[in-house]
Amino acid sequence: MTPGKLRGKNVTVVGAARSGTAVARLLHAHGANVFVTDAGLIEPAFLTALNEEGIAFEAGGHSDRAADAHFLVTSPGVPSSAPLLQRAAGAGLSVYSEIEVASWFCRAPVLAVTGTNGKTTTVRLLGHLFRQAGRKTFVGGNTGYPFSNFAATAGPQDLVVLEVSSFQLDHIAAFRPWIAVMLNIAPDHMDRYDHDFDAYARSKFRLGENQGSDDWFVCNRDDREVRERTSAFRSSRTHGPALLEYSRMGEVEAGAFVRDEEIVLRITDEETLMRSEELIIPGPHNLHNALAAAVAARVTGVPPPVVREGLRTFLGVPHRMELVRETGGVRYVNDSKATNVHAVRYALESVDDPVVLIAGGRDKGNDYGPIKPLVKQKVRAVIAVGESAGKVAEELGPEAGCTMMAGSFEDAVHQASMAAEAGDVVLLSPACASFDMFRSYEERGDLFRNLVNEL
Structure with missing residues (x-):
């Protein structure tokens, strides 16, 4: 579709976070009649942006108005199986992503x-x-x-x-x-x-x-x-x-x-x-x-x-094998962006010293088999935390020297610091999403950085 054909079109944007609000503003600026719908609450910053532009919206669920559109634009956080998207597809409506x-x-x-x-x-x-x-x-x-x-x-x-x-x-x-x-x-x-x-x-x-x-x-x-x-x-x-x-x-x-x-x-x-x-x-x-x-x-x-x-x-990016601090001969590395098993494998391959691994969070259907040999070879202790702590401990614990369950993220960092010895690396590489305890992997990594700097 070309921008010139958007004027007067009814467009529903599903999801009112960063990308949803951004595409709603773009479409609105080019003459589309935009309606934003979100199944949850809308953060204050995005509410302000929508109100300033005069864009109609709803939160806490999807009304019939959400399906009354020429096409829908969906945010990446909304699964394709969501009832509203399935209803649109069944009605023959196109559903586009924000990048499209x-x-x-x-x-x-x-x-x-x-x-x-x-x-x-x-x-x-x-x-x-x-x-x-x-x-x-x-x-x-x-x-x-x-x-x-x-x-x-x-x-x-x-x-x-x-x-x-x-x-x-x-x-x-x-x-x-x-x-x-x-x-x-x-x-x-x-x-x-x-x-x-x-x-x-x-x-x-x-x-x-x-x-x-x-x-x-x-x-x-x-x-x-x-x-x-x-x-x-x-x-x-x-x-x-x-x-x-x-x-x-x-x-x-x-x-x-x-x-x-x-x-x-x-x-x-x-x-x-x-x-x-x-x-x-x-x-x-x-x-x-x-x-x-x-x-x-x-x-x-x-x-x-x-x-x-x-x-x-080029120095790299925050939260990806980011050296936070070295204290007492122990290096603390923030790899909070490692939200899957494959990323943890990369992290472990990058470290030559013994590792105290902090892992866990919201599981995404993980298979830990591919990293078990590396854990056995390099990890002295696993600190399991978050919703998937039990699975992490069960899957990786037998491969490491020891396993500890943490009751909170703060407790996980404390236990890791106590388990680490001079020459070790305390590695936050969770293999899981952060949404059980945090709004984002950045927030998780920032807290890790702050806690380490307080040690």
Whole structure:
């Protein structure tokens, strides 16, 4: 749909948090009759924004008015199985995601990054590289800054870098990134996909479904799911995007790889960029993120010296393997953004010293099997906390030296500090969502940081 066709359309926005409020304001500004509906309470800041714009809304449930629309726009926090969305689909109404609608207004080239883990780091790294190159760049999406906030502002000479989740991709129609980046795929959000991993993976691969021969698809050759699904994806397309791969395990025909501990780019010509050890961000997973970002940056024309300097100076993102403090010979690391098992595996692979692991929260259908060998190898103690504390203790406790159950998050940090010895790492890497005790993983990480600094 084009913005010019929106005037006078009745549009229902489902969910009144960040992205819902942002897309409601965007649609309202372009002449749509917008109605916002939320099954829960609406936070004061969003209530103020809706009232200031004169946008009608309801909270605490969905009235019949919510279904009286030409189409619906759903927030990522609303499952596709929600009765209102099912009712709309049954009535033949289109249901779009916020990124789909925002893309109708965007004139700038879009780089979109998805994957189970590493999205935020890669997106922020790309933003850093482009700004180092002097390009005006808008960074947002699933990072907490909605696409709708800047879609109509970004011009043709600018760049837009989006973090995109599977929930956002579930309801796209024409969303088409110029450069799509697929980082990895591992089980996550199984509670939202009826414990069907294939459904989750298919949703991720919708990222490239509208791309054409003028576009680029950048993918991780070392990830088996990505590699195999990319092959199937390309074989089903007649005029699909150009493929660029990256690998730290072996050379690729086109893209980026590591050879003799040096990062090598092979886009048009082969160019040795830098030694991999020059990266500040730690761990094999961050080497993958850096390779992906380097490929995408070179495709946009960022010169190799700028890419090199950007990779050397990027410090990472808060709540992702963030060193909070070292005291008494113990390092405290905030990895609150590790909301799935795969992310915990990355964290443990990045640490060489004995670990006291704080894990637990709201379970998303986790299978802890893949990290049990690492826990047995590296973890001296598990501090289980939150709604899933019992499951965490049952699954990981036998693999660690000891297990303790914490009655609160404060108690978890206290127990971890008591269990840790000089030379250990106390690692908050929950493997779970934060919503049992916190509003976000950021709030969880902030409390961890504050408690550690009070030790």
